[in-house]
Amino acid sequence: MKFGVYGSASTKLKEEVRLKAREIGREIARQNHTVITGGCPGLPYEAVLGAHEIGGKAIGYSPAINIEKHVKIYKYPVEGFTEFVFIPKDYVYANDPLICKKYRNVSSVATSDVAIFISGRTGTMNEFTIAYDLGKDIGILKGSGGIAKEAITVLLRDIDKSSNSTIIYDSDPVSLVRRMIEIYEKKKKSFL
Numbered sequence: 001m002k003f004g005v006y007g008s009a010s011t012k013l014k015e016e017v018r019l020k021a022r023e024i025g026r027e028i029a030r031q032n033h034t035v036i037t038g039g040c041p042g043l044p045y046e047a048v049l050g051a052h053e054i055g056g057k058a059i060g061y062s063p064a065i066n067i068e069k070h071v072k073i074y075k076y077p078v079e080g081f082t083e084f085v086f087i088p089k090d091y092v093y094a095n096d097p098l099i100c101k102k103y104r105n106v107s108s109v110a111t112s113d114v115a116i117f118i119s120g121r122t123g124t125m126n127e128f129t130i131a132y133d134l135g136k137d138i139g140i141l142k143g144s145g146g147i148a149k150e151a152i153t154v155l156l157r158d159i160d161k162s163s164n165s166t167i168i169y170d171s172d173p174v175s176l177v178r179r180m181i182e183i184y185e186k187k188k189k190s191f192l
Helices: 015-030 043-053 067-072 097-111 122-133 151-158 173-191
Strands: 002-007 034-037 057-061 083-085 114-118 137-141 167-170
Touching: 002 015, 002 043, 002 097, 002 122, 015 034, 015 043, 015 114, 015 137, 015 173, 034 043, 034 097, 043 057, 043 114, 057 097, 083 097, 097 122, 114 122, 114 173, 122 137, 122 151, 137 173, 167 173
Parallel strands: 002 034, 002 114, 034 057, 057 083, 114 137, 137 167
Antiparallel strands: none
């Protein structure tokens, strides 16, 4: 199972939220699943580091065309990732970092089986709306701030659009991951 983990790429993180993001990565790895992120620093990277600590797998969907540009242009981390997926070199907007970040968002969310959101800003909201539109099951880490505080709730109240997504809120990182697994497996069985 592939867990998309999305949240603020800022490196100015509240310690409590940073530790919970890392525990999400550990729990995903403990359950023998894969962490998927946008290859960025911040809260998603904490999940990568958590998975890495116990030998888990983490795939980074980079907005760059190769590892050199991933580091040089975006100044994104590489430690802890087991694999990267890059933007195609011949992509018409490959030299536009803003467009490449959105390309990366669509690709990483599409590949994920479920998505977890921790805090976040506009980029995270973009990933949330993609997950919602694609009907991915969504977990939100309560108490993490950012868009997880109120913006998602307001958006869901006001958009007047249904989705096949099941959305759960949980303040405990281990419980959140386990509940997401239960939801995914239950839906998978209902399709058999």
